[in-house]
């Protein structure tokens with residue numbers, strides 16, 4: 001049985017055997033790689049009765065199996081798997097970098113439990129280090145701030161809500177959540193808050209959606225109105241999520257204004273200021289440009305890239321005004337799933353949701369051990385901070401600036417090429433530079449994006465255009481092993497000419513692979529053009545109804 005485990009004494013034979021097994025996996029995946037498409041090689045048809053067949057056939061083998069043969073089975077899992085080649089342009093689904101992977105392996109080698117430093121001192125140390133590093137990066141006071149790694153950007157939004165509840169009702173962790181609490185986010189926010197409202201028992205009816213401006217940012221005038229409406233009905237606003245980098249369009253809410261409005265209203269009505277969480281899961285990484293000298297421009301960025309980055313940076317400068325925020329390192333931080341970092345400006349806030357000594361008989365509250373994360377919703381925790389630590393050391397501020405700079409630069413090149421080559425494809429998030437471009441095509445006779453924004457288009461016509469775009473999604477989706485694009489069925493809520501409202505569908509180019517370079521843009525846009533032409537040609541046939 002011992003041969004299943006890393007050695008106890010560090011002998012060379014054990015190490016060599018371990019290395020060989022790892023090499024088998026690396027060689028195996030390398031032999032599947034295909035830089036001319038998206039998916040790894042290998043035959044695997046995951047359609048039809050694929051999953052039902054798995055259920056029928058799967059059983060634990062009676063005898064043990066040599067790891068070499070297990071590795072063969074593991075590699076088969078990867079057959080036809082999407083891989084982050086230059087043609088991988090679908091969504092915020094990045095490659096894990098080598099520093100990130102090595103950090104994870106380091107954590108696995110000792111398998112400490114990050115719950116308590118007596119069990120997982122390496123994780124505790126890395127966690128304290130990366131919280132301090134990222135606090136200083138965004139402009140928090142690292143001596144006062146706190147945080148921990150958690151289950152996703154969604155976990156961070158959820159913890160923000162737990163803190164908000166506990167701030168407004170310190171007894172809520174024991175006696176339950178008062179029924180008149182309300183939370184706020186924009187229409188373009190991630191659905192994390194919706195889920196959190198359900199999970200805390202507040203209910204998603206207590207989530208108030210604030211309108212957005214055409215650049216997908218929260219309309220602060222509408223926020224003010226809705227805060228006042230809730231208060232007038234006897235409700236108490238406890239939590240505002242400001243999305244700083246929406247997942248689709250990279251809209252950035254104005255944290256400074258949101259905070260000012262919420263402070264002013266709280267004062268007017270004699271209430272506490274709502275907890276402000278910046279959902280910076282995706283966009284927070286642009287804080288790496290906080291201290292970039294755009295005038296001297298040491299990395300030699302092109303003028304349009306400098307403009308784009310400065311535009312983002314001006315909005316991100318207000319991040320430290322938030323009470324808590326988040327970095328999804330598995331997004332732009334280049335580490336594997338799951339490496340989300342929740343940061344709170346005032347670490348004392350975590351006390352509000354911590355456990356009492358008698359509730360944790362096994363861990364913490366001893367004469368030994370100084371770091372016990374009794375305030376997390378998880379009990380056992382992986383030390384994913386070690387992967388974050390590794391990536392931060394390896395890339396450094398400059399490395400992240402270079403990488404993010406490249407992604408934004410390639411995205412700007414896509415926009416330019418789309419405008420020149422495919423004027424039918426109207427860019428619908430043009431106000432937001434970043435790593436993503438959303439575009440929408442219009443059947444002949446349909447009014448364009450500006451008319452839709454202005455509320456001049458009927459619901460029927462917008463739905464017809466949505467169906468037209470859905471056709472493009474289908475055409476591109478079928479060939480996603482060649483080039484893999486994204487799409488969204490909820491870009492901006494617009495008013496219709498007939499007095500209602502609806503959402504716009506749009507196709508998406510998400511620049512996320514380090515292997516997508518400016519030189520690849522013409523080929524990719526040409527491919528898009530051919531497929532868009534197909535959709536226009538098929539347009540003579542009637543469009544099917546949505547949700548068929």
Ligand SMILES: *Cc1c(COP(=O)(O)O)cnc(C)c1O
Pocket residue numbers: 151152153154155190192243244245246247279280281282328340
């Ligand atoms: C991705 C994302 C989330 C959800 O993060 P997970 O890590 O998938 O849980 C929440 N908010 C924003 C803005 C995001 O981009």
